[in-house]
Amino acid sequence: MSGLAAGLTGFAVLLALMAIRIPIGVAMLGVGLGGYAMYTGSGPLLAFLKTSTYYQFSTYSLSVIPLFILMGEFATQAGMSRALYRTAAAFLGHRKGGLAMASIGGSAAFGAICGSSLATAATMGQVALPEMKRYNYSGALATGSLAAGGTLGILIPPSVILILYALMAEQSIAKMFVAALVPGILAALGYMAAIAVFVARHPEDGPAGPRATWRERLFALRETWSIIVIFLLVIVGMYRGWFTPTEAAAVGAFGAGVLAVFHGGMRLPGILKCIRGTATTSAMIFLILLGAEMFNAFLAQTRTPFLLADTIIGSGLSPMLVLLAILLLYLVLGCVMDSMSMLLLTIPIFYPIIAGLDFGMPREETLIWFGILAVVVVEVGLITPPVGMNVFVINAMARDVPMIESFRGVLPFLISDVIRIIALIAFPAITLGLVHLLE
Secondary structure, X not given: OOHHHHHHHXXXXXXXXXXXXXXXXXXXXXXXXXXXHHHHOHHHHHHHHHHHHHHHHOOHHHHHHHHHHHHHHHHXXXXXXXXHHHHHHHHHOOOOOHHHHHHHHHHHHHHHHHOOHHHHHHHHHHHHHHHHHHOOOOHHHHHHHHHHHHOHHHHOOOOHHHHHHHHHHOOOHHHHHHHHHHHHHHHHHHHHXXXXXXXXXXXXXXXXXXXXXXXXXXXXXXXXXXXXXXXXXXHHHHHOOOOOHHHHXXXXXXXXXXXXXXXXXXXXXXXXXXHHHHHHHHHHHHHHHHHHHHHHHHHHHHOHHHHHHHHHHOOOOOHHHHHHHHHHHHHHHHOOOOHHHHHHHHHHHHHHHHHOOOOOOOHHHHHHHHHHHHHHHHHXXXXXXXXXXXXXXXXXXXXXXXXXXXXXXXXXXXXHHHHXXXXXXXXXXHHHHHHHHHO
């Protein structure tokens, strides 16, 4: 069997294992071990394993992941989601669809601290769903806006997905974070515009609430200053060279922990809960990383990524057509896979392809631009039928809303996402402009 055939067969077996609900980390590890042994023999496999596992997890840069996860756990315990939602509702709640817009704004701000889409969706759902139900919002608008708002946690930095992409593509974490800022803000504004169009056509779905006084708005805003300080300290500190990404994550986790203790009333049981949650999530991510390392080592032995890259580059297809095909594949995979698994599985294959194509930009800028595009498309997969993990999370919290209604509610946001993806492809400066400005 040729190397390319062996690699594609391993990929097919991996998808089959995932289809029968084998955890992605275990599936990649099993296929990687079996494929490596069949292709090179057991001796080279054991020689690879005795060093690879140690070097995989002794990498200093990986320590940034549990620290940012801990920061998100503390942010949840500190009640930051409630403060952010109250602030957004104070400024937007008097408009039609205003509470749904406040959910988007609160999710964007909380995602900047939390960095996890599912956690952002679940946390904001607990805060916002009762309020929207109290003001008779339709189930479609309430669950759709919260599911879509949760996806902002994967894009607005700090984001675990952006960190993983930066590590795999050997790019600067700080530059990836800065490059994601403008697309993340555009996502939030686009979602708010989608809500405005939705309630203009269906005003009964998003009734206006009472108008808050300026005193109430300023009081709500005062509760969020500490959150803004933490976010700016982490992002600006990384880019200005005050901290390494790991140090910035530690500073953010410490700041969020202090807020959780002094403002959120967190005590020892809460601290232990945050540590357990961090350990569980980190262990899950690290198992996936180990499986991805083993599967990628098998692919490297078969030279599948490089053979595919040479084939595509030599095919004469335009770089933009290749990019569109890759993004379309991400949309399809997003219907059946979670975002982290999708990126870890595909980046080793697509990375050499994109790096070898000429988009009229330096290689580093091309990889940063592609990384943001990939994360944005993966983000769309979180609300795309038939899986749409964020939709399932929110729908489970709104038990009186049929699943079909929740998926109907995310359609306006999917349209907004398509428009945004087209703009990011057509105008790379949207992604790279801030990176250039801060250099």
